[in-house]
Amino acid sequence: MQGTGHSNMAVGSGGPGSGPNEPGPEAFVVIPAFNEATVIGGVVRELIAHDLNVVVVDDGSSDETAGEARKAGAIALRHALNRGQGAALQTGIDYCLSHGARILVTFDADGQHRSDDIPRLVRPVLDGTVDVVLGSRFLGTTENMPLRRSVLLKLAVLFTRLHSRARVTDVHNGLRVFSRTAATKIKISQDRMAHASELIDQIVGSGLSYQEVPVHVRYTEYSRAKGQRASGALKILADYLLGDLTR
Amino acid sequence: MNTFQVLGLAICGSFAIGVLLSMLHHRIGARVGVAWLLLWVTAGVAIARPELTVTVARALGIARGADLVFYFAILAMFIGFFAVYTKFRRVENDITTLVRQLTLREALDEHGPTEEPAHRVPDEEA
Numbered sequence: 001m002q003g004t005g006h007s008n009m010a011v012g013s014g015g016p017g018s019g020p021n022e023p024g025p026e027a028f029v030v031i032p033a034f035n036e037a038t039v040i041g042g043v044v045r046e047l048i049a050h051d052l053n054v055v056v057v058d059d060g061s062s063d064e065t066a067g068e069a070r071k072a073g074a075i076a077l078r079h080a081l082n083r084g085q086g087a088a089l090q091t092g093i094d095y096c097l098s099h100g101a102r103i104l105v106t107f108d109a110d111g112q113h114r115s116d117d118i119p120r121l122v123r124p125v126l127d128g129t130v131d132v133v134l135g136s137r138f139l140g141t142t143e144n145m146p147l148r149r150s151v152l153l154k155l156a157v158l159f160t161r162l163h164s165r166a167r168v169t170d171v172h173n174g175l176r177v178f179s180r181t182a183a184t185k186i187k188i189s190q191d192r193m194a195h196a197s198e199l200i201d202q203i204v205g206s207g208l209s210y211q212e213v214p215v216h217v218r219y220t221e222y223s224r225a226k227g228q229r230a231s232g233a234l235k236i237l238a239d240y241l242l243g244d245l246t247r
Numbered sequence: 248m249n250t251f252q253v254l255g256l257a258i259c260g261s262f263a264i265g266v267l268l269s270m271l272h273h274r275i276g277a278r279v280g281v282a283w284l285l286l287w288v289t290a291g292v293a294i295a296r297p298e299l300t301v302t303v304a305r306a307l308g309i310a311r312g313a314d315l316v317f318y319f320a321i322l323a324m325f326i327g328f329f330a331v332y333t334k335f336r337r338v339e340n341d342i343t344t345l346v347r348q349l350t351l352r353e354a355l356d357e358h359g360p361t362e363e364p365a366h367r368v369p370d371e372e373a
Contacts (some may be wrong), residue, residue: 044327057350066296079346087343091350099358100352242332 026102027122028053031074032085032094033109038064039222045071046115047107056109057088065109086195090188097183104183108174110223117215121177123210131208133181134168134200135175140214141210146224153232156197159237164201168212172196175215182208193232194240253292259291285321 029052030137033040040056048191056069077095079088089106096104107113110111121133131219137145139155153172160171176199178186185206190198203210211234262284270280271312293300293316300312309315 075354075358077350079350081342081346083343083346091347094347095354180322189340191339222296243336 004005005219020152025107026098026100027105028055028099028101029055030089030096031044031069031109032059032088032092033057033061033065033069033237034059034082034085034088035061035065036109037061037065039111040065040109041072042073042152043107043109043111044069044074046142047118048073050115051101052105052118053096053101055092056093056158057084057095059105061166064215064216066118073097075246084186084190084192084195086142086193086198089195090118093178093188094187097180101183102180102243104178104180106176106178108223110226112217112219112223113175113228114216116214117175118177121175121213121215125214126175129209130211131179132203133177134170134210134212135173135215136168136170136212137173137215138169139212141216143216143218145219149219149224156233156236160197160200164197164204164211166200166204168200170212171200173189173217182206190243192239193221193236194243197236197240199245206219248295255294256291259287259294261292263287 031040031043032056032143033056036043040152044054044056054069054074056066056074056076058066058069058076058078060079066076066078068208075095077091079091091103092106103125105118105122107118109114117126117135120134124130138154143149153170156171157169158168160168172193173196182203185208186202188195188198206210266283266287268273269275270277274337295332296332298313300315302314304310304315309318316326
């Protein structure tokens with residue numbers, strides 16, 4: 001699915017190093033992380049194997065998230081206080097842009113994304129087809145996704161389609177790719193989880209072209225325990241609507 | 248004038264004088280000061296001349312003066328909640344900006360110089 005007037009394009013299935021459209025040395029992956037010491041090392045190592053610059057933003061964790069990320073080879077930034085995933089993402093984006101990033105990938109810390117999906121997501125941005133690529137689990141595949149999570153995510157999609165008029169099938173998917181131009185235009189003000197809807201708003205509002213690409217999302221016991229509950233979804237909605245009013 | 252009216256007027260008068268002094272010393276802006284003055288003067292008038300609330304209520308199609316006061320109190324509460332929430336969000340955003348700048352400064356010390364910052368910090372935008 002693609003926005004701002006581009007026709008749908010076929011998405012290939014390249015892997016790392018599969019051709020001229022590899023991410024390259026100016027591609028940075030931003031991982032916001034909060035108390036993810038047990039899994040962050042594995043996630044970072046998987047990404048580094050794809051020759052990507054990995055920036056982990058430890059959002060005031062009380063465990064060794066930053067240390068583990070650094071040991072695995074990532075650049076680890078650390079928020080002195082927990083400010084939320086949206087805030088950590090923006091910090092990571094600012095850091096990457098100031099270090100010459102041309103391509104920015106956002107990636108979840110809990111290991112639910114597959115690094116092998118990144119080359120396919122990067123390609124449309126690298127070849128200039130679109131400014132932003134959004135990963136979609138509903139166009140792709142999922143593993144062990146709880147039904148309740150699926151229903152909540154689809155309600156979020158419905159809300160975003162109505163509110164932002166964005167033609168998307170997955171809003172709260174942490175796997176996204178931004179061109180440098182797009183990342184410079186994005187300014188996340190929703191510090192917590194409502195940033196996902198805000199991002200879509202800003203993409204549409206800034207006139208950036210976007211496309212969804214199917215991705216695989218795996219739900220482990222760990223990622224399910226870390227995920228949002230129904231009450232959390234209501235809080236996200238309240239944050240988003242009140243944030244809209246107070247902006 | 249009964250005891251409640253005397254006490255009520257004394258409280259409203261004290262707050263109104265406090266607002267005036269704050270305006271004179273530029274501790275609050277003119278618009279905010281006038282809004283608070285209006286609130287305390289209206290409350291004072293409603294306490295001193297309760298029959299006026301009945302007249303205003305009937306003009307608005309509400310049966311009782313007490314209902315009018317109740318509705319206005321609810322409205323004022325929501326406005327107050329919104330004002331506090333807006334302020335709270337600004338403070339939250341300021342804290343985030345501060346935390347981010349500290350983080351990026353630490354990173355600068357650790358990983359070396361950077362190019363132009365992508366986003367200007369608020370004081371540069373002012």
